[in-house]
Amino acid sequence: MEASGAATSTDSQRPRLWTTDGEGNSHLNYPQFEYTTLNQEIGEHRFFVLHPPVDGLDYDDDHVRCELITVPLSEAPSFIAIKNARGYRLLIDVIEVDGKALVIPAAIERFLRHFRKLLDKPTPLWIRHLSLNQPDAEERNKLWTRELSDQMYAKATEVVDMSEFNTTLFEKGDMKGVMESEYSGGWSKKWYGAVEVVMPKVFPIRLGKVCMNPEVDPPVDDHDYVPLDIVAHEIRVVILMPSPDPSAPLVLHMGHSPLYSGVTYAALSYRWGTDETTEEINLNGLKKNVRKSLADLLRSLRYPDIQQPLWIDAVSINQDDVMERNRQVPRMGDIYDFAKAVICYTGLATDDSDLALEFIKKLRKPMMRLNKDREWHFGEESYDKENGWTYGENPIRGDLLATMCAALYKFLTRPYFGRLWVLQEWAWATNPVIVVGGNHDTSFEDLDVAAYNFLDMIASDPTLPGQIVSADTSISEVNVDLIAFPRKLSYFRHLASRGSWRSELNFATVKEEAPGFLETLIIARDFQCVDPRDKIFGLWNLARDKKGLDFKMDYTKSVQDTYADFARAWAAQHRELDILGAVEITPATQSFYENAPSWCPDWSTPSTASCLVRKERIPNTMMFALNDLDGKLYNADGGVNRDSFDEPLFTFEDNVLHCTGVILDQIKLIFEEPPEMPKHYRVPACDPISYYKFQTWTAELARYCTSNGINTYNDPLQAATAMFHGDSPSAWPLKQDNPDNADDERHPDEVYVCIPTSRQTARDPNSSRHVMWYGGSYDRTSAWDVVKGVLRGRRPFMSENGYMGLCPSYITADSSELPWNLAIVAGCSVPLLLREREDGSYQLCGSCFVQGWMDGEALLEMMGAESAEEFWDALRGGDDVMRIY
Known part of the structure; x- marks a missing residue:
């Protein structure tokens, strides 16, 4: 017998009931077990008597051994019944039954192999x-x-749930998964490529459910899920059946398949929405209710004559x-990663969505320039010393440009792009397709x-x-933060692919x-999800620094x-407290902090x-030139080396x-918002x-320091x-001290000129x-965009000690x-605000920005320490231990 679907396992070699030849084909070394006919008139049933492990034999040599007894139920010995005892039938293994080889699903073999360890004598099982x-x-x-x-x-002395048993061992690491041999060594990600449609072959259904002809008969029974085979890494692939009638009821088949297999599918990326109106669909000939929004989406994707695995x-x-x-x-990151395509459904078509998509094409590789008449030119342009810039053709003029911009704004700010789950769906998407109604020719x-x-x-x-x-009265204001959502989606895809998601050259450096x-949480904090716990769970597959993170998803716990x-x-994993810098105690969070x-x-x-512990904004630069934004921005604690201390600097009780x-200062005066x-x-x-x-504020701060005789700053x-x-004074010297970055011709009134940071090298202090x-210098427009980000909120x-800083706008200074x-x-790399x-x-x-503290200067200058390590070593463990609750 050859078993091309034989499973390989990471916790053992194949039992010696069979061997594998040099071409990967498996051959039985024992005669194949054959069933004999039951005498149903006397109520015969088969029971497999499972033997305990053999002393002295290791896992590889000690294959599962059983005896078969066939007796009427009335004469049956005491037995254990095993429920939910299914496995993916195309991933197989072998057990010994009465000296012969019985080929069974690998998941059942793994169950018997581990379950027998609980036995002290041969025990009859009914499976x-x-x-x-x-x-x-x-x-x-x-x-x-x-x-x-x-x-x-009912007759059994005990009932054991195989699905729960395997899952428990699997999650503890005591049972390993199995997969087809061609995937056991891993696989190579292809971001784009041709797809051959391969349908699932296994369509399990619960006992007692009536599965009629789903294309003809209406469903009668409610759909009930069959457990997934966790050992085979099963997922459920839904087959969307075709119909030439757009209004016809939705008919789907649900197949089970290992994630890593030849079965192909397109993963659906869409927004559930808040409307919980449901529609009944036909799933495996059974009734199931889904949200109306999903039903509408499936109809828009349904072909008249082609089945689609989704x-x-x-x-x-x-x-x-x-x-x-x-x-x-x-596992959802892997599911989208392994999908052969990802369908990104942004919503139904609108009156102006085609106009928006047309404008996207015009902006694909634009050469844009704003002329002296404030007109935008799109297209090729050139420069020569005699004539200066020669503008390309401007095909969009006057009101049409504003109309197209309005259509694009409405499209880019669709709720779909702000859905949290979309982040991982975009990050790992293979052959992605952006769908708007029936249009699907826009690329990421x-x-x-x-x-x-x-x-x-x-x-x-x-x-x-x-x-x-x-141009569009339905738009009350233009919020650029909403336009940033699609850029954040692209940013995480950029990191996941290490820049290879694009066909252009990649100039970025992305750390492993x-x-x-923490960086992911901060950048994605404005994204929306229905369950607040998904603000953590939905980002799990994006974060790359989870090694050593002692945290487990659990939907039974409170937010x-x-x-x-x-x-x-x-905090324990990183041995630091930067996560504290993301705290905001505002009226909107009051109910959360009650518990x-x-x-x-x-x-x-x-x-x-604005966040101070990590970057939260995607710089407006081309993605292929953007490094990752990970890492601390400041070192208010002196950048203390945690390895310098024998004991932890903090504990949780x-x-x-x-x-x-240490508390170094108090807020004395908070400046009011400027007048209109x-x-x-x-x-x-x-x-x-x-x-x-x-x-307004820079002038007020300077006047305050001068009039009050404050000499904290030169x-x-x-x-x-x-x-x-967001910088220290050294990054903004006087113009005469920084001629390389000065621009007297276009910015004659500048007093201070920035020393910008390089994208490719470590930042100069x-x-x-x-x-x-x-x-060759820096973009003043981008610098002003930084100011907007820093001043946000x-x-x-x-x-009291004469330091200027930036505090959250939600606090007030009332004596x-x-x-x-x-x-x-x-x-913690930033100063904290405590009461x-x-x-x-x-x-x-x-958290606060305090000018003159952000690089640890306060510890050295105010406290007189030789080093940050010396200061904290002297402080820790004494009566000055701070308790934050």
């Missing part, structure tokens, strides 16, 4: 998939029934089985380039948002461990417990203030964080409000200018953390209230 001769049609028709199974379960999360995962969700969600690359160029147009022409609003989990468990696990410690970020709520920290911007206020090519705040205006760019090199303050303490904690409780512990309220 429906083995005790019945399935190829015998007469026996199958009479005995393959729910009534017989229920009868055997993986659909809402159908392929039993959403009512919490334990199955716990197991399947971590074209969409990303269009979003990049659209953002660049808005940044370069502050009048464009107003034109867009005027990027993106980190607060889920977030707190993750925060503890991340959660203040050191735990509420990821379910979008942030209101239930919901109390015991950490090594005067009409006709001159603004360069940047966001007008951010520019106005910058000009040049308060320079310190404020740098702070609003005196260069900017956020403003990048561009064209923050206002400047002055401290009648408890003071806002500015603290530095060992292991003392009655019991002497502290509430964490957020």
Whole structure:
């Protein structure tokens, strides 16, 4: 006998009941077991007497041994009934029965192999998939029934669920998975390529369910899921059946298949939506309700004459089985990774969606230039010394440009692009297709380039948002943060593929461990999902730094417990507390913190203030030139080396964080929002409000320092200018001290000129953390965009000791209230905002930028320490241990 579907296992070699030749074919070394006919008149049944392991034989040599007894049920010995005892029948293994070889599903062999360890003597088992001769049609028709199974379960001395047994061992690592031999050594990812459709071959259905002709007869019974074979890495592949009638009922078949197999499928990426209206579909000849939005989507994808194999999360995962969700969600990255195509359904077509898609094509590889009449030119252009720039043809003029921009804005801000689960679906997509109604010819690359160029147009022409609003009254304002969602999707795909998702040259450097989990959480914090726990679970397959992370997905836990468990696990894994910098105690988070410690970020709520611990914005540069954004931005704790200490710098006791920290200052004055911007206020090519705040607040900070005799900074205006760019003063020297980056011709009024950071090399300590090199210097428009990001949700303050900083806008400085303490904690790279409780512990309220603290200067200059390690070593373990609850 040859067994081409034989399973390989990572926990053993094949038992010696069979051997494999040099060509990979498996041959039985024992005679093949054959069933004999049951005498159904006297009620005969088969029982397999399972033997315990043989002492002295190792796993490889000791194959599973059974004896078969056939007796009437009334004469049956005490036996154990095994339910849910199915396995993927095309992945096979062999057991010995009465000295012969019986070929069975590998999952059942693994169950018997491990279950026998619990036995101290030969024990009879009744296993429906083995005790019945399935190829015998007469026996199958009479005995393959729910009534017989229920009868055997009632007669048994014990009933064991094989699916639960295998799953428990598998998750503990005591049972390994099996797969077809051609995939046992791994496989190579192909981001694009031709696809041959291969349908599933196994379509299991629950006993007692009536499966009629699904194309003809309406369903009668409700669909009930059959457990997945976790040993074979099974998934459920749904076959969308064709129909020439667009309004015909939806008919689907659900097959089981190992993830790593020759079966091909397209994974569906779509937005569930909040409308829970359902529609009944025909699934394997049974009734199942799905959301109306999914039903509409399937109709739009259905062909008149072609079957489509699909993986659909809402159908392929039993959403009512919490334990199955716990197991399947971590696999979704692999499911989308292995899919032969990913269908990204953005929604129905609208009156202007075709116009938006047309504009995306025009922005595919544009040469854009804004002329002196504020007209955008698209197309080829050239430059010569005599004539200067020669503009290409401008096919889009006047109101048409604003109309096309409005259509593009509405498309890029569709809710689909802000769905959290889409992040991993895009990141791993093979042969992705963006679908809008019936249109499916827009690529990921074209969409990303269009979003990049659209953002660049808005940044370069502050009048464009107003034109867009005027062109389409359904748009109340242009929110560029919403346009950033498609760019974030492309960014994570860029990291997952290490830049190979594009056909162009890749100039980026992506670290092997990027993106980190904290970086992913911060960048994706504004994305939406129905279950708040998915803010963690839905990003699991994106993060590359999970090794050593002691955290497990569990949908039975509350949101607060889920977030707190993750925060503890991340802090323990990294031995640092940067995750505290993502905390915001705002009115919107009040209910969350009624049952959660203040050191735990509420990821379910979008942030209101700019993040200081990690980058949260995708720079507006071409993706192929963008490095990963991972890593700390600051070192307020001195960049302390954790390996310098024998004991941890912090511990958790239930919901109390015991950490090594020091309060250095308090907020004295918080500056108010500037008055309304005067009409006709001159603004360069940047966001007008951010520019106005910058000009107002930098002047106010400088005046305050001068009038109050504060000499903390040599040049308060320079310190404020740098702070609003998220930098230290050294990154913004006077123009005369930085001639390489000065531009007297176009920017004669500049006082301070940035030292930008390089994309490809390690950042110079005196260069900017956020403003990048561009064209030999730096782009002022991008620098102003940095200011907008830094000032998001923050206002400047002055401290009691004369330091300027940026605090969250949600706090107020009222002398009648408890003071806002500015603290530095060992292991946290940014200053924290604390308030003392009655019991002497502290509430964490957020993070702050303090100019002159962000590189650990406070520990050396204010506290007089020789080094950060010396300072923290002297402080830790004493009465100054800080408790944050």
